[in-house]
Amino acid sequence: MSTQKINKSAMQMQAEVISNKKAGPYNHIVFAVGEMAANSRPGNFVAISIDGEASSLILRRAFAIYRATDKGVMGGSIELVIAPYGQGSKWLCSRNVGDFVDLVGPLGTSFGIPTTNANTMLIGGGYGSAPLFALAEVLKNRGCRVDMVLGASTASKIYAPLEGKRSVSSLTLTTDDGSAGIHGQISEAIPRLIREFGTEVIYSCGPMGMLAAVAKIADEFDISHQCAVEEAMACGIGVCMTCVVPIKDPSGVKMVRICIDGPVMDGSQIIWDKKDVLDHL
Amino acid sequence: MSTQKINKSAMQMQAEVISNKKAGPYNHIVFAVGEMAANSRPGNFVAISIDGEASSLILRRAFAIYRATDKGVMGGSIELVIAPYGQGSKWLCSRNVGDFVDLVGPLGTSFGIPTTNANTMLIGGGYGSAPLFALAEVLKNRGCRVDMVLGASTASKIYAPLEGKRSVSSLTLTTDDGSAGIHGQISEAIPRLIREFGTEVIYSCGPMGMLAAVAKIADEFDISHQCAVEEAMACGIGVCMTCVVPIKDPSGVKMVRICIDGPVMDGSQIIWDKKDVLDHL
Amino acid sequence: MSALDFSTKIGSKRFNNPIFTASGCASSGQELAQFFPLTELGAIVTKSIMTKPRTGRPTPRMAETPSGMLNSIGLQGPGIDAFLEKDIPWLVENKVKVIVSIAGETVDEYGVLARRLRAVAGISAVEVNISCPNVENRGQVFACHPDSAVAVIEAVRRNIGGELPIVAKLSPDVTDIVAIASSVVNAGVDGLALINTLLGMVIDTNTMKPKLAGKTGGLSGPAIRPVAVRAIYQVHQALPNIPIIGMGGVSNGRDALELVLAGASAVSIGTASFSNPTAALFIKNELSALLTGKGFNDFRDAIGFAHRGV
Amino acid sequence: MSALDFSTKIGSKRFNNPIFTASGCASSGQELAQFFPLTELGAIVTKSIMTKPRTGRPTPRMAETPSGMLNSIGLQGPGIDAFLEKDIPWLVENKVKVIVSIAGETVDEYGVLARRLRAVAGISAVEVNISCPNVENRGQVFACHPDSAVAVIEAVRRNIGGELPIVAKLSPDVTDIVAIASSVVNAGVDGLALINTLLGMVIDTNTMKPKLAGKTGGLSGPAIRPVAVRAIYQVHQALPNIPIIGMGGVSNGRDALELVLAGASAVSIGTASFSNPTAALFIKNELSALLTGKGFNDFRDAIGFAHRGV
Ligand SMILES: Cc1cc2nc3c(=O)[nH]c(=O)nc-3n(C[C@H](O)[C@H](O)[C@H](O)COP(=O)(O)OP(=O)(O)OC[C@H]3O[C@@H](n4cnc5c(N)ncnc54)[C@H](O)[C@@H]3O)c2cc1C
Ligand SMILES: Cc1cc2nc3c(=O)[nH]c(=O)nc-3n(C[C@H](O)[C@H](O)[C@H](O)COP(=O)(O)OP(=O)(O)OC[C@H]3O[C@@H](n4cnc5c(N)ncnc54)[C@H](O)[C@@H]3O)c2cc1C
């Protein structure tokens, strides 16, 4: 079939769980995925079926790829960081080593990498920090300065594994309750840090509210901002149109699918205020 | 609450699987059920939830109690013999020792035991033989002669464990394909055996077609016939009215619930021919 | 945290809590009494009763479906005389709140049933089932058309007299449920029961024939909950002052709360009792805990909350 | 065992096999092409297209439900011009059989869309979606009333000319689907598509508000399969000569066979493609194996088999 571009390297497979460990309030799970790993870039995600054939949960759950390792002892693998929250994520977190899950990936757009070395800031909230560590590594290899800022409601919810810190020039933590790092919302700390580090490109991943706040700051400083957004996804492969975010368009508003035109998008293009969108519909 | 009689000793519990073994094409599974065992009589059944909370299978499955042991190393236990057939029974057969299942029991009526010693014949088809072994033991202890006749489509489908044979005076096998015992349908062999053993009471359990054939023979010989019937059950406790069989009634036909007025019923009261029922509706 | 006032009202009658059984899913109550005291529930809604004893449909009468089931019982029952003689006294004696569900083949039969109930002590309401899909022809589903629905309700109202609240049970299998609801409310019902089962069918691919002897059956269970929530929401929006007994796929406290937020003044538990004999009691406790956790002091403040601002 | 003739016909058009995608569940095809060759399917039914580009509804647009989901997309799409310019050529070039689904806000719009399609080479049929529940007011669901349904079909027929089969897609949310089906058949459709989604709602018990931005949404997935089977069975019984494209909760070969036995001449795969990108292909293979196993040599012998004696 000619010129098929969408979901270009996606495949569906039964992936074996090769490790599943608690990491604070998260589970860090590793899957053997063979050649899929080679096609996975920071920002891509996978979609996993939940609970077997007789399940009443019929939709896949999307998870950002925390890290993809092309060649290891077990062949290619990908790692996910999962917050056990509802039925789907709890089921996944309770998988044992040796279990298989039905997985589709890699999906979605990845973070764009600057062609010249630049000062970058990576901002993550909650499990949103997951894809940023692999990104940091890529950026560092390109010669970029990488400053990482991670926020959460409380200290224990910050996901920042030791080995992830290797690639960053600085790591700043913020917590809403002051239990670690700077006291307050992540967005309050950022303007000062941007000035301090001379940030030229922002990458962000986390709750939509946080991304919106970061987008506003990026706009004020007039620096480029790539963010990985989230929206309820039914299919993950572009066929259902549930996962859209509104972006600016000559005609007013255009809804784009974040599973194929995202999750990584240009923060300055997104219409963050729901009210602005409703006015246009 | 006064005078509540229905489901009198039924209880709902989380029962632990303490053994699960293949037995030919069946699984023989033992559950720790505590005091429930003491109230279980041959003919009673249990109803088990399938596949956890997120399952799309919302109804319990009914299983005849193969044996109940009041006091054992693990306290009271019940044993089931299960044919892995569809999603529910396959799920159950794949439980591991230590798993818990949600179980309601004991349910339904049990086999009536003659007050004097009598010549009894126990006729079972497929997994229908399961409740007959415990019944044989009770009858033997009452001083009854117990002749057992087990039939199936083929030899491997006959469930007749060694220890089950202890209580019977004779055991006759029939198979549709002649691979064991008498060649042919179970009902063909019975008249001769009744004459030979001087049978006074027949107990039967198995597919409805077999029960109907046995009922006809019992009628011809004018001997009493208790059969354990099966019908699709939604609740197992008498509240839904799905599990009915038609019995003779002055007004024509009466539908009775086999989960509380059965599964053990008087074979001579049942209207076996569906056509006869439709004429009356 | 102060104690929750968990009581609710349908017409003139007050119930201790809003968790009821659904008609046809608790028979006449006794079967469940082994599992928990029935007085723990707001009310037992009895299986729809007809004037005469009725055999119902042949078997198979049920088929499991994804997150649901079909039933085709065909209103099997002992008839009103035996029901009043045997089933009601046991419930009344045991101080169980009872809502009696009635069903007829003709408008007159509903009138006859209503007259038989008028003198019966100890019942709290009558639920008029005009929406059973398990009847020989769909023309008998009175809730399919405003005219026939109104005719039944008027016959019941004329014959029942007194204070007994009348609740009309409606079918979701209609083009415009709000129109049907409005018409029976205009005809004087005190409450609505939403929803009865959806008409469905399963074909057994082994036999290649419909699985149910009656071919079609009523679809119930979690599968239909979104349809129930929608129907309750629409009707409550149009008729905010009419109490609704909500039902359809409720199997835990969260589900019950969903129906309450949509506009239900009470929630009936149907199919969930088949999976779990103590479902109704358990749902009552979960709902109470959820409401308390959200800071409600009075159950009635939660009714229809999804329609209002936060 | 001889080879199975797996082909089927809708009006004058022949399809290699009876497994199609459902409108709105395969976008315009390209997205699925990574997972299997689209030429393996009987046809791709494209997402309902309107005259102008359309933004659709705000998010959240979906909610998972037991064995199902709600969607409220609101017919987002690029409009007929961009669709004919970009999407159709790719499909035609790749030799994919295409059925174009159209939707309008007014009867005239359907006519305009039909006229735009009349000159387009390479499409095999037009599916007229008169049953989308995700529109601002239910009055727009033309399939709710015979008169409005017929008006749309007549506008399409007048404008489309030629041989292109017209399929009307109906809603199950009506009192009498056979009446609606009969009226559009009398108005000249060549086939029917049954069923569109059921109107439903989910309330988020955390926020205590409807979960979807559009409040209500369309219920799809295995949960609704019994309703689909019932609708197909009823309509096939009344109109045995009209081909039906069946859909609703089909997720494996057994499910597809169930719809075929009920009376479907083709089966569209919707929500199942969300759980499994290769669902349609896998279902096609399973259905073929099941039919062969049951001794069918010609797929068409199985259509509506549940209505006949064994
Ligand atoms: C592109 C993308 C990437 C994602 N990456 C990750 C990831 O790396 N790790 C991860 O754990 N999840 C991730 N998610 C979320 C994930 O897909 C599921 O939504 C999540 O696991 C909850 O699913 P569930 O079945 O447990 O809960 P459901 O019962 O399906 O609940 C889902 C609902 O809960 C909300 N929600 C989900 N997670 C949380 C939470 N932790 N705290 C509060 N509310 C929550 C969602 O917004 C949604 O409304 C991602 C989602 C998308 C779209
Ligand atoms: C009172 C009673 C006692 C029972 N006792 C036993 C028992 O001791 N052991 C046992 O294995 N099952 C027993 N059953 C059957 C059991 O309840 C389930 O129907 C069976 O396990 C199949 O469930 P499923 O979920 O696997 O299949 P489903 O997908 O639910 O299929 C059920 C259908 O398959 C038919 N069916 C069920 N079992 C078989 C089979 N082995 N061969 C062919 N067709 C079958 C049923 O008639 C029904 O139509 C009993 C049923 C009743 C009502």
Ligand SMILES: Cc1cc2nc3c(=O)[nH]c(=O)nc-3n(C[C@H](O)[C@H](O)[C@H](O)COP(=O)(O)O)c2cc1C
């Ligand atoms: C087996 C069965 C029998 C039913 N019988 C009746 C009945 O007699 N009268 C009635 O009004 N509704 C009857 N219903 C419908 C239920 O009362 C209820 O409206 C429906 O099942 C939806 O609720 P649920 O999903 O909680 O079961 C019956 C439902 C089932 C499953």
Ligand SMILES: Cc1cc2nc3c(=O)[nH]c(=O)nc-3n(C[C@H](O)[C@H](O)[C@H](O)COP(=O)(O)O)c2cc1C
């Ligand atoms: C996300 C989504 C979008 C849909 N969009 C359309 C549409 O644009 N036009 C249409 O006729 N049907 C649409 N449908 C309905 C499907 O085509 C189909 O009729 C319905 O989903 C039932 O089939 P299923 O259970 O296999 O999904 C949509 C369904 C879903 C789930």
Ligand code: FES
């Ligand atoms: S999740 Fe289906 S289009 Fe994005």
Ligand code: FES
């Ligand atoms: S199974 Fe429900 S009444 Fe017997």
